[in-house]
Amino acid sequence: MTKTVIATTEHVSTAIAIGGVTVRVHASDPVFLQMLEQRYEGFTGDWESSDYEFIIDLVTPGATVSADEGLRVRRDGGLWKLERGDFSAEWDPVSRSGHIRQSANPYSIDSVLRIVHTLILATNGGGFLLHAASAVRNGRAFFFAGVSGAGKTTISRLAPPDVRLLTDEISYVRKEAGGYYAYGTPFAGELAKAGENVKAPLAAVYLLAQGADNRIDDIPRAEAARALLRNVLFFAEDSELVHRVFHATCELVEHVPVRRLTFVPDARVWEFIQ
Amino acid sequence: MSDMRYVARSTKVAARMVGDEMMIMSGRDSTLFALNGTAAILWEAADGVTPLEDIVTRRICATFDVEPAAAFRDAEELVEQLAGHGLLLLSDGPMVAGAEPDSSC
Numbered sequence: 001m002t003k004t005v006i007a008t009t010e011h012v013s014t015a016i017a018i019g020g021v022t023v024r025v026h027a028s029d030p031v032f033l034q035m036l037e038q039r040y041e042g043f044t045g046d047w048e049s050s051d052y053e054f055i056i057d058l059v060t061p062g063a064t065v066s067a068d069e070g071l072r073v074r075r076d077g078g079l080w081k082l083e084r085g086d087f088s089a090e091w092d093p094v095s096r097s098g099h100i101r102q103s104a105n106p107y108s109i110d111s112v113l114r115i116v117h118t119l120i121l122a123t124n125g126g127g128f129l130l131h132a133a134s135a136v137r138n139g140r141a142f143f144f145a146g147v148s149g150a151g152k153t154t155i156s157r158l159a160p161p162d163v164r165l166l167t168d169e170i171s172y173v174r175k176e177a178g179g180y181y182a183y184g185t186p187f188a189g190e191l192a193k194a195g196e197n198v199k200a201p202l203a204a205v206y207l208l209a210q211g212a213d214n215r216i217d218d219i220p221r222a223e224a225a226r227a228l229l230r231n232v233l234f235f236a237e238d239s240e241l242v243h244r245v246f247h248a249t250c251e252l253v254e255h256v257p258v259r260r261l262t263f264v265p266d267a268r269v270w271e272f273i274q
Numbered sequence: 275m276s277d278m279r280y281v282a283r284s285t286k287v288a289a290r291m292v293g294d295e296m297m298i299m300s301g302r303d304s305t306l307f308a309l310n311g312t313a314a315i316l317w318e319a320a321d322g323v324t325p326l327e328d329i330v331t332r333r334i335c336a337t338f339d340v341e342p343a344a345a346f347r348d349a350e351e352l353v354e355q356l357a358g359h360g361l362l363l364l365s366d367g368p369m370v371a372g373a374e375p376d377s378s379c
Contacts, residue, residue: 221293222308229299229306239301243288246299250290 011055015047016040016113019127019172019183020199021120023113024050025100029058032104039106040186042197052116053097054089061103073115073236080236082115084108091116093123114170114187118234122241126175126248131231132205134166134182134195135159135273140203141182142273143171144261145231150208151265153190158267167195170233173202173252180256205252206261206273214269217260224258225250281329281353282322282363289317302360312338313352320362322369326353 011026012033027033037044059065066083073082080098082089087108091098102108114129121127132145133152144155156168166172166182169189174181180202184195207219207227219227234245263269283289286301296314298307309317312334319329330349335342356362363369 222295222297225292225297226306226308239286242304243299243301246288246297247290250292250297253292 014044015050016044016186017047017197018043018113018117018185019121019174021052021117022047022050023052023054023116025054025056025109027056027058029104032056032058035104035106036109039110040194042184042194043186051096052091052120054091054100054112055098056100056102056109058104059101061105063103065101065103071111071235073119073238075236075238080119082112084111087112091119093119110187114233115235117172119236119241121174122234122236122245122248125244126251127173128245128248129185129233130171130173130228131169131233132171133168133189134171134184136164136166136182136196136198136200137162137273139200141166141200142203143173143182143205144208145171145205145228146208147231151210151263152208154210154265155208155263155269156191158265158269160267160270163270163273164196164198165191165193166198168193175248175252180252202256205256205258207258209260209262210265211262212264214263214272215261216272217262219258219260221253221258225253228253228258278325278327278366279350279353280322280324280365280368281316281320281326281357282365282369283317283320284361284363287361298361300360305359307356307359307361316349316352317356317362320353322363322365326350 011028012030013024013026014033014037015022015024066085066088069085071084080091087102089100089112100112118129132143133156134143144152146152153168156165166184167187168191170185170187172183172185181199182202183199184197186194188194228249232249287298289298296309296317315333319333330346334345353362357364
């Protein structure tokens with residue numbers, strides 16, 4: 001944790017690095033920052049430099065932060081405005097800084113971070129967040145995509161010891177020189193455990209289905225694109241960025257094998273993932 | 275006065291050929307549409323200046339063994355549907371680039 005003085009109020013800060021992007025968050029409450037450091041263990045540090053800065057203004061628990069209960073992410077002039085009943089945030093992508101207003105809970109900041117990352121990835125192009133578990137085996141990353149109940153947490157729990165779990169819920173992919181890379185995220189599902197903060201080249205995406213036996217089937221590219229688009233996380237009311245995410249998803253399908261993985265929920269399924 | 279109809283792709287959609295389907299994402303509500311091979315030919319030819327009848331004759335009837343009148347009826351039905359979703363623009367005259375009204379206002 002680092003101490004700084006912002007507008008005469010002493011703040012403490014910590015940096016949260018996900019997907020190679022470092023977001024520094026400042027808050028006046030050191031207990032809240034400690035909670036974040038525990039929640040994002042493995043993804044936080046006192047690095048000097050950061051890509052983005054947010055000041056968190058903490059409000060009384062239970063206070064209505066935004067009149068809008070549902071999530072809204074929109075551009076207002078040069079600013080991004082993020083609003084949900086439990087938080088509101090403003091973010092200037094040019095100065096790379098913003099404010100978050102929320103109570104001292106870890107869920108609001110978690111949502112804000114996910115949204116900020118979806119915007120950064122869409123703006124920079126080539127990457128996105130996906131409803132998928134992911135893991136690294138033999139130096140190669142695999143995504144296991146599906147809606148709730150498809151088996152993301154189940155296949156994560158079944159992983160043998162040589163597998164490094166990147167997440168059981170929200171996967172992170174970026175296009176870089178040399179191809180697509182999967183990154184670990186702290187965004188956990190039912191496993192309630194952050195992924196490992198490592199990256200690896202993305203070898204395949206599996207669309208999860210549970211069945212009577214274990215098998216992998218090829219699927220047409222168009223079907224693969226439709227399935228992935230259903231699982232991409234993107235929240236902003238911004239047609240230009242929506243179109244970029246659409247193209248990024250279709251492009252990934254052209255370069256990374258996407259297959260259907262039907263599995264029986266026991267450890268033998270991992271014999272197919274090499 | 276001409277009774278020709280002209281069709282143009284909306285500039286407010288994202289479209290891409292994926293495998294053998296033309297995938298189109300609406301800029302209006304992010305709905306995803308998929309066009310089969312015949313519809314994709316029509317979509318790609320919808321430049322705003324070529325009459326629909328010419329597109330059907332030169333691009334569809336020349337590629338598929340189909341009777342022109344029937345192909346034209348099917349094409350008209352398709353472009354009406356796509357226009358209803360905001361993916362295509364229909365006009366009685368040729369359309370110039372950038373003529374699309376801004377529905378976001």
